[in-house]
Amino acid sequence: MRRRASDFHDEMDRRRSVRMLADEPVPRDLVEQAIRTASTAPSGAHHQPWQFVLIGDPETKRRIRQAAETEERTNYEGGRINEEWRRELEPIGTDWHKEFLEVAPWVVVLFEERFGVRPDGSKRHHYYVKESCGIAAGIFVTALHHMG
Template structure:
């Protein structure tokens, strides 16, 4: 009986020609390297199916004991976006004017950011991403494993999926982020990780002119 519950099935895996594999990897490197964080969004609507499919693509990521310990809350309601903007700008004002160290503020100078966040009400979607250390199901605590790692991996897949689908994102992390639990009425044990802004770029969008590290600085072969 026990054995039946823990069934295995054949892996769905396709061997590819290695030249083709190299080409796929090269193209992915090029395509994913075109992704940039933007801070000026258009209000052009985006079909919800695209967002839903990208979230399902993200959910294909590995997770601790396959518990998928995360929740993606998609916000499209104008009033809720407004509430989130008010709360985020309050925290960000504190950050830029009181909490941030001078070193941190200097590191942020190239991005020309401040506490005012118009994209939170302009972009068609905000995706609030929560890691779930545990759930309460029928009054019982159900613990999950590696919630932060699993949520980070899924979020990376989500950002790449949205980019490859033709959308732009901003990984926004006003700190502390726990106002997301209150405004979005989520259980207090869920850890708010990121408020992902999703949509099309404004037509005259510019981005900081910055480089990415070369392979030998981020990787080593032993």
């Protein structure tokens, strides 16, 4: 048990966030497997209040990039980001440009579902939606890292 814990820690300690992505093909089935793995995440009342959407269409990725850059430009230039936050981001080198959204072979979007629908058609409230989606997102990233 200790060895497995140590091995897992070592693997996760090697994980790094990257801002530059290769445009090399990534097999769709591997990304789908990571989504299935993420969907095993614990969630409030086990409602699994999320939908993962896998996007590879270049035009859709272009439109996502345009929308993201519009919002991010407002963040950076429109005052949503205060000076302290801006200083924290400076060493990372991020700005409002999001070229990676078109370069990456796939864009995976995680949508939260605040409510679901019961078999009888009535509305069902989901619990701890943001927390549940955060856990699922973390497992998704971990699954991708584990794949190499």
